[in-house]
Amino acid sequence: MRNALFAAALLLTTTTAIAQPDTAAMRDEALRSDSLAWQLVEDLTTEVGPRLAGTEAEARARTWAAERLRGLGFSNVRIETFDMPVWVRGEERAEILAPFPQPLVLTALGNSGATPARGIEAEVVGYDSMEAFRAAPAAEVRGKIVFVSHNMQANQDGSGYGPFGAARRDGPTLASQRGAVGILVRSIGTDYHRNPHTGVQSFGEGARPIPAAALSIPDAEQMQRVLTRASARNTPVRIRLVLTPRQIGTRQSGNVIAEVPGSDPSAGTILIGGHLDSWDMGTGAIDNAAGVAITTAAAHRIMRAGQPRRTIRVVLFGAEEVGLFGGNEHFRRHREANDVVLVSESDFGADRVWRVAFNLAPGNQDLQRRVTAALAPLGIPVNRAPAGAGADLGGWARSGVAAIDLNQDGTRYFDYHHTPDDTLDKIDPAQLRQNVAAWTAMLSVVANAPERIEPVTPAQR
Amino acid sequence: MRNALFAAALLLTTTTAIAQPDTAAMRDEALRSDSLAWQLVEDLTTEVGPRLAGTEAEARARTWAAERLRGLGFSNVRIETFDMPVWVRGEERAEILAPFPQPLVLTALGNSGATPARGIEAEVVGYDSMEAFRAAPAAEVRGKIVFVSHNMQANQDGSGYGPFGAARRDGPTLASQRGAVGILVRSIGTDYHRNPHTGVQSFGEGARPIPAAALSIPDAEQMQRVLTRASARNTPVRIRLVLTPRQIGTRQSGNVIAEVPGSDPSAGTILIGGHLDSWDMGTGAIDNAAGVAITTAAAHRIMRAGQPRRTIRVVLFGAEEVGLFGGNEHFRRHREANDVVLVSESDFGADRVWRVAFNLAPGNQDLQRRVTAALAPLGIPVNRAPAGAGADLGGWARSGVAAIDLNQDGTRYFDYHHTPDDTLDKIDPAQLRQNVAAWTAMLSVVANAPERIEPVTPAQR
Numbered sequence: 001m002r003n004a005l006f007a008a009a010l011l012l013t014t015t016t017a018i019a020q021p022d023t024a025a026m027r028d029e030a031l032r033s034d035s036l037a038w039q040l041v042e043d044l045t046t047e048v049g050p051r052l053a054g055t056e057a058e059a060r061a062r063t064w065a066a067e068r069l070r071g072l073g074f075s076n077v078r079i080e081t082f083d084m085p086v087w088v089r090g091e092e093r094a095e096i097l098a099p100f101p102q103p104l105v106l107t108a109l110g111n112s113g114a115t116p117a118r119g120i121e122a123e124v125v126g127y128d129s130m131e132a133f134r135a136a137p138a139a140e141v142r143g144k145i146v147f148v149s150h151n152m153q154a155n156q157d158g159s160g161y162g163p164f165g166a167a168r169r170d171g172p173t174l175a176s177q178r179g180a181v182g183i184l185v186r187s188i189g190t191d192y193h194r195n196p197h198t199g200v201q202s203f204g205e206g207a208r209p210i211p212a213a214a215l216s217i218p219d220a221e222q223m224q225r226v227l228t229r230a231s232a233r234n235t236p237v238r239i240r241l242v243l244t245p246r247q248i249g250t251r252q253s254g255n256v257i258a259e260v261p262g263s264d265p266s267a268g269t270i271l272i273g274g275h276l277d278s279w280d281m282g283t284g285a286i287d288n289a290a291g292v293a294i295t296t297a298a299a300h301r302i303m304r305a306g307q308p309r310r311t312i313r314v315v316l317f318g319a320e321e322v323g324l325f326g327g328n329e330h331f332r333r334h335r336e337a338n339d340v341v342l343v344s345e346s347d348f349g350a351d352r353v354w355r356v357a358f359n360l361a362p363g364n365q366d367l368q369r370r371v372t373a374a375l376a377p378l379g380i381p382v383n384r385a386p387a388g389a390g391a392d393l394g395g396w397a398r399s400g401v402a403a404i405d406l407n408q409d410g411t412r413y414f415d416y417h418h419t420p421d422d423t424l425d426k427i428d429p430a431q432l433r434q435n436v437a438a439w440t441a442m443l444s445v446v447a448n449a450p451e452r453i454e455p456v457t458p459a460q461r
Numbered sequence: 462m463r464n465a466l467f468a469a470a471l472l473l474t475t476t477t478a479i480a481q482p483d484t485a486a487m488r489d490e491a492l493r494s495d496s497l498a499w500q501l502v503e504d505l506t507t508e509v510g511p512r513l514a515g516t517e518a519e520a521r522a523r524t525w526a527a528e529r530l531r532g533l534g535f536s537n538v539r540i541e542t543f544d545m546p547v548w549v550r551g552e553e554r555a556e557i558l559a560p561f562p563q564p565l566v567l568t569a570l571g572n573s574g575a576t577p578a579r580g581i582e583a584e585v586v587g588y589d590s591m592e593a594f595r596a597a598p599a600a601e602v603r604g605k606i607v608f609v610s611h612n613m614q615a616n617q618d619g620s621g622y623g624p625f626g627a628a629r630r631d632g633p634t635l636a637s638q639r640g641a642v643g644i645l646v647r648s649i650g651t652d653y654h655r656n657p658h659t660g661v662q663s664f665g666e667g668a669r670p671i672p673a674a675a676l677s678i679p680d681a682e683q684m685q686r687v688l689t690r691a692s693a694r695n696t697p698v699r700i701r702l703v704l705t706p707r708q709i710g711t712r713q714s715g716n717v718i719a720e721v722p723g724s725d726p727s728a729g730t731i732l733i734g735g736h737l738d739s740w741d742m743g744t745g746a747i748d749n750a751a752g753v754a755i756t757t758a759a760a761h762r763i764m765r766a767g768q769p770r771r772t773i774r775v776v777l778f779g780a781e782e783v784g785l786f787g788g789n790e791h792f793r794r795h796r797e798a799n800d801v802v803l804v805s806e807s808d809f810g811a812d813r814v815w816r817v818a819f820n821l822a823p824g825n826q827d828l829q830r831r832v833t834a835a836l837a838p839l840g841i842p843v844n845r846a847p848a849g850a851g852a853d854l855g856g857w858a859r860s861g862v863a864a865i866d867l868n869q870d871g872t873r874y875f876d877y878h879h880t881p882d883d884t885l886d887k888i889d890p891a892q893l894r895q896n897v898a899a900w901t902a903m904l905s906v907v908a909n910a911p912e913r914i915e916p917v918t919p920a921q922r
Contacts, residue, residue: 046686049563057562101518102510102744105881193654194743194881218884222744225507282655283563283683420566420655423679 021305023374023444030301031378031437038429040068040293041350045283045424052280053319054086054251061276065256065292065316072300074258074314080333081254082318084325087111089280090244092213094184096223097121097238099230104223106184106213107281108245109168110200110322113209115182119242120145120211122181126227126237130166133174142179145239146171147186147215147223154190156354158410164188168199168214176207182241183212186220191415194218198279198418200322211243253277253318255326258296260303262311262447268341269311270447271401272299272439275320275327275347275392282422286413290427290435291346292316298439308447310341317392320347321418327392335399341453342402342446345390346439349417350427351409353438356380357387359403361454367446371404374441378434383407400455404446406438482766484835484905491762492839492898499890501529501754502811506744506885513741514780514787515547515712522737526717526753526777533761535719535775541794542715543779545786548572550741551705553674555645557684558582558699560691565684567645567674568742569706570629571661571783574670576643580703581606581672583642587688587698591627594635603640606700607632608647608676608684615651617815619871625649629660629675637668643702644673647681652876655679659740659879661783672704714738714779716787719757721764723772723908729802730772731908732862733760733900736781736788736808736853743883747874751888751896752807753777759900769908771802778853781808782879788853796860802914803863803907806851807900810878811888812870814899817841818848820864822915828907832865835902839895844868861916865907867899 048064051057062079069077087110094104125140126147127133133148148171152164167185175183187197196216203209215223223237230237256276262269274291278284299312317326334340356375358368372382387405389397397403409431416422446453505525512522523540530538548571555565586601587608588594594609609632613625628646636644648658657677664670676684684698691698717737723730735752739745760773778787795801817836819829833843848866850858858864870892877883907914 042686046683046690047561049557049561049683096510100508100510192884192886194656194884195654218882218886221886222507222510222884225503229507421679423653423655423683425653425679425682 018309018448018450020448021444023441026301026305026444027374027437027441030440031433034297034433034436036300037293037297037432037436040296041285041289041427042424044289044292045285049283050280051276051278051284053277053322053325054084054253058253058277058318062254062256062318065276069256069258069296073303075261076257076259078257079254080257081252082325082329083250084253084319086248086251087322088246088248090114090246092243094239094241096226097240099233099235099237100226104219105194105196105216106219107196107198108243109172109198109212109214111202111209112212112243112245114244114246115211115242117244119240120181121238121240124227124237124239126224130171133171138178141175144180145182145184145241146175146180147184149186149220149224152188152190152414154411154414156409156411157407158348158413161188161414169201172201172210172212173204173207176203176210180210182210184215187214187217189217189414189417189419192217193421195419195421198281211241213243253325255318255330256316258314260299260308260312262309263307264309267310268453269313269339270443271313271315271340271343271393271396273315273317273345273392275317277318277321279321279418281420283424284422285424286349286416286422286426287418288347290350290432294346294432294435294439297436298443301440302443302447310447312443312447320392324391327395331395340396340401342404343389343393343396344404344406344442345393346406347390347392348408348410349413350432350435351412352431352434353378353380353406354409355383355407357383357385357405357407359387359397359456361402361456363454364402364451367449367451367453371442371445374445375438378438380438398458400458402453402456404442406442408435479770479909479911481909482905484902487762487766487905488835488898488902491901492894495758495894495897497761498754498758498893498897501757502746502750502888503885505750505753506746510744511741512737512739512745514738514783515545515714519714519738519779523715523717523779526737530717530719530757534764536722537718537720539718540715541718542713543786543790544711545714545780547709547712548783549707549709551575551707553704555700555702557687558701560694560696560698561687565680566655566657566677567680568657568659569704570633570659570673570675572663572670573673573704573706575705575707576672576703578705580701581642582699582701585688585698585700587685591632594632599639602636605641606643606645606702607636607641608645610647610681610685613649613651613875615872615875617870617872618868619809619874622649622875630662633662633671633673634665634668637664637671641671643671645676648675648678650678650875650878650880653678654882656880656882659742672702674704714786716779716791717777719775721760721769721773723770724768725770728771729914730774730800731904732774732776732801732804732854732857734776734778734806734853736778738780738782740782740879742881744885745883746885747810747877747883747887748879749808751811751893755807755896755900758897759904762901763904763908771908773904773908781853785852788856792856801857801862803865804850804854804857805865805867805903806854807867808851808853809869809871810874811893811896812873813892813895814839814841814867815870816844816868818844818846818866818868820848820858820917822863822917824915825863825912828910828912828914832903832906835906836899839899841899859919861919863914863917865903867903869896
């Protein structure tokens, strides 16, 4: 007990030695009146709109971002380009030919193979889940189009995406390996709108690319009803599928980097960010103009409050959606500088931060306590699962860099994720401000923390 | 006072003379356990799906309906066909070319003109409302594409559809008369999804058909932002529009008619129904498989309870969406039989009946009181505005036939109306049962009413 008190007293002394900004005031001002994050989301989604990785639209997004970051007063604003393979959507339509003729609404999954321009006609064989498809006799699907359903539900922590997303991630490869001529999956989503959810998948070893698409959820349920009724009548379900996406070869993407320089280079860098690219059907408001805007607006608030102890580096990643190219590139290129002491990422929409997860070294317990205290007035409790950053910064976390996750409420996220419906109107300005407030509070504490931010044992994700 | 008591006593005597079914028990059983309405909606939307007027799909719907009505035991089941002009959707896409290149989601309005296959490119001139468009200088739109917005909100009584629907109904004609090369309207709807709302319009006198489409509401708001920003930069907004619908000439549609024969032909017929056709993008679940199902299921309950005094005639109309062809045909063909004493229509979705409107003769006040009493346990109060039936039976009401409207809750209706999103999942089974319960109660009272149902002074709508 005496030792603990002594340590606390020592820390207090150290803390007092470095000027601390008024974190509570900064947080509350952001909550009350932040307008920068909304402006950034509105500008990016309106003036650029959809920005598929490797396209001219994504290049325009980089130009837009670099100009905005410079205009806001960030330092060392730069674009680091890289090359990547690009897949683009083509025509996409389908119809049930028998026994109940009618059109279906679907969209190709990333890296889908193509049908001939006139399409293909085949029988559909359906499975209620990826598990049922895996367990079925392999020969059952040869020459047919597979349909895989699932039962994903909306959860606050988005925990359905991992397990139920297997239909999208693994279904196409398995269908190809078993000789299917195509695959349709129930969209990996939780809405009931005729807006299918796309998303990346990659054909694995020995799997020739076949046409792979997601049915909107109403269409997936229609397909289930049609299969059930056809089966009862002992008649096959036949569909025509037209899907003409293309691999167009190597194109340029890039990461946009900006900094708030710290006063103490020896204290290390806080690395934060979101991704600039989006899928091609929506305007990428929640995925991920929001993350771009939240991290930029929070870092801007820290900058305006006076020079922080640590450098804050904001990276707006390219080509996340199609395979984490930007995140991987940034890690590969900059890990050896060995300056990053903490990572945090915003890539789960624009709804409020509902809890905070940490992966800090045992010696940084007090830092964790101070971040927790700074977030508590926003109603944010601690998530006892360890932080791991997200898709673009997970590499740093896995390599032993400390991480903090400001978990966003994911209840609505998979209603819009990767659909044409990911548009500005889905963002609640009040919840967006709450994100900026939480990020401002967290950054204020970690960027100015007087103690050393230590490396960690990587979280097992 | 003595006279009133005497009249009531007399009526009571008359009432007792005709066997009355247990209306309350029938109503409550429907509310608790009706499954027929759901089954009909599911069957029609699954086994037929979209059923645009004049197409082979609508013909399949007629065959389906006649078979089901016969199977349910209805009498005099027949199809009355008629010819009508048919317009079909073609390709439809648009993109902003400058200053912020991006795609737009839209759909052609009924009877839209076509662009060449390669599309047209033109400048957009925007108006916040139909009133602003009307008030603007006529020359302002020559050679341009007009965009007309509006501010429709969701209301329980659907009262926004009339005034704000003017953009769709009157916008294309005015744009054509003023020399515009096309028109885009903000979808006449209340949702925020990338599902545009189609709907019929007809070019008026002196108005050459021009391409006319509805932007989804997120796209309409994007267009407003783009126009505002472009205007601030003093630069025009240019778009490319591809819209290739066609008038394919005369095709056959038809009405499906079925009856529950009454015991007293002199007492007249109760005419009820909904429409069998739907728009082409959704499966027409709320518009109007629900109305077909509700009226059929309620009439079936009356039939099962024993022969009613009055004949109940259920008409499932063809070609409502594209111009009320079926309703007009039925009225033209059958008005002279002069047997219909009361009309009631179900064509406003599948959400609960929230109030009841009447247009009954002064001498039928007690009938009105008894219908009101039979509905009160469902929480349904009286709408003091007069009943006028709906689109397909309005002609009868306007000609002096008594009418009762079971007004449905329209709060959600214009979220889905005329969009791809009008699918089975939008129907709440409990609210659908409540509709059947309300219709069963109303029909039980009016079909068995011992008094004469009198003609009325038509309601002024």
